[in-house]
Amino acid sequence: MLTLKSKIREVYAHPLGRDFVDKILIEMGKPAWFVDNPIVGNLTLGGIKKILPKNKGAGFVNTLLNLLNSEPDTPDNKPVPSRPAWWKEAVFYQIYPHSFGKNGASCVLRGILSKLDYLRGLGVDAVWLSPVYDSPNDDNGYDIRDYYKIMPEFGTMDDMDALINGLHERGMKLVMDLVVNHTSDEHRWFQEALRDENSPYRDFYFFRKSKGKPPNNWSSVFSGPAWNYYPEQDVWALHLFSKKQMDLNWECPALREEIYKMTRWWLAKGVDGFRLDVINFISKTPGLRDGDTVIGTFGYSGVEQYFYGPKLHEYLRELRAKAFDPYKAFSVGETPIIGIRTGRLLTDDYRRELDLIFSFDHLTPPGHSRFDIYRYNLSYLKRVYQTHLNADLGHGWNTLFFNNHDNPRMVSKIDPEGLYTIPLAKLLAILQLTLRGTPFLYQGDETGTCNVKFSSIDEIADIESKNLYAELIKNMPAEEALKKILTGTRDHARAPIDWEEHERQRDTEDSVWLFYRDLIDLRRSSRALIYGDLEFLRQRDKKLLSYTRRLKNECFYIEANLSSNKGRSRAKHGAVPLSGNYGKSADKELRPYEARVYSF
Secondary structure: OOOOOOEHHHHHHOHHHHHHHHHHHHHHOOOHHHOOOHHHHOOEHHHHHHHOOHHHHHHHHHHHHHHHHOOOOOOOOOOOOOOOOHHHHOOEEEEOHHHHOOOOOOOHHHHHHHOHHHHHHHOOOEEEEOOOEEOOOOOOOOOOOEEEEEOOOOOOHHHHHHHHHHHHHOOOEEEEEEOOOEEEOOOHHHHHHHHOOOOHHHHHEOEEOOOOOOOOOOEOOOOOEOEEEEOOOOEEEEOOOOOOEEEEOOOOHHHHHHHHHHHHHHHHOOOOEEEEOOHHHOOOOOOOOOOOHHHHOOOOOOHHHOOOOOOHHHHHHHHHHHHHHHHOOEEEEEOOOOOHHHHHHHHOHHHOOOOEEEOOOOOOOOOOOOOOOOOOOHHHHHHHHHHHOOOOOOOOOOEEOOOOOOOOOHHHHHOOOOOOHHHHHHHHHHHHHHOOOEEEEEOOHHHOOOOOOOOOHHHOOOHHHHHHHHHHOOOOOHHHHHHHHHHHOHHHOOOOOOHHHHHHHHOOOOOHHHHHHHHHHHHHOOOHHHHOEEEEEOOOOOOEEEEEEEEOOEEEEEEEEOOOOOEEOOOOOOOEEEEEEOEOOOOOEEOOOOEEEEEO
């Protein structure tokens, strides 16, 4: 157990301590040696407490100790061969139903069904379907009103059954979003709990009494306090996201059993697995203590009280044992803030928790938030990959993605002017389909879709963006606030698909679509590109990402110019070019953002 006498090097050796300190260093723009050196490493936590301001130091150090001592386990650091699994070999494709479209069908689900041959032709093995449950749509379906019903605008349960069958008939699998950190405030459980303080559903949520102010200082991810006040009942209720997304209390055994029952119901219908929305938030620290003010400056006030709660592992093991394992279901968790080592504790095979997690470290470079105006530098992506992709030592596995429904398009973050859209889209495809991990494509990736050219806040539907805009205009001109919103809004990824463009690219030589299809075919034909060893080369070169994939007698060399300037190829004599975003080439000069795949 760590105490005030523990040294910084002991904190840094702790899996949660290492991840926690690394996150702070990233936000500060400082390298690891800033703390991983003899001088800082020998400082004690008690000494740090004395250095910090009196009104902040004690609380920060005590909070840190409580957090670290809640995790007694350490990852297994003995390298092992990776176990084969269908989801390691598969290519996933995320569908956001609000913007996927009916495609001439009677409803969205039938529209998706009509596009399954399109997806199969691309090479997709599994579909991740964002929420289609009944919802008032405050957060586009992530506020669920009834887990057992389909949102009317998407179709009926018969339509859902037809989609499941259609996928399985084509040899494809279905992964649904499982949103169980919160429900809509219109869910029957919450309505009953609010109506009757003696209802058994009262324990399903976090209701608290507090005179004149919220029960604690936690802030919502979607801006403002994380508490709703209900004057008729004189009670507060917790919501970490929108005011209509009420957090569930996983401490309640009856709630957990309801969740497991619902999960088994969907698996019995034929669903093959789940993507678990913000699943690491389900365990809150007992007492819902105030958030530390120092930690709050790096993100959201109170986040340290729930991003890695004391019973997280217990709940995940129970969910897997009672719901997933009987159906051999696949699971991938959305886990904001979770780092490399705590991620391994969530996904190591022997721990029986999750199969995969989504790490978001690569999406936003140090010192920036999603709503900051900046140009993404691919050298940061190289740094993250070199740190992350071999860190599991064979015990876990990686997810490879650049886009999802919550982030602006990566090609536009790198190249806002759109000068290199096609080469960049293909470069990202090469990385996604030749690095070690499971690729998750997001709708539009296969055509190089860019950000939308919004011009007014009235065009924005995203509740997170609208709430943030309302906060920003209190302290800055509306024009400046709008620029920030248009930089980071989730609506860039949620715009309707241009199906004419998709169909055009299927028949166009050298299109992004055909490039993805051919790379997926290459990956499927090679065990080395899936299970082979990954070795990064020229690791200090900020302009070139190069690596090999090897398995037995099969070997690939991949290189990518990470800048808009020309570069130099480092391919060895005799390497045979297989693919490239400017065509197959063995020239010594690399064009802007040129990427190539060789065999040798």
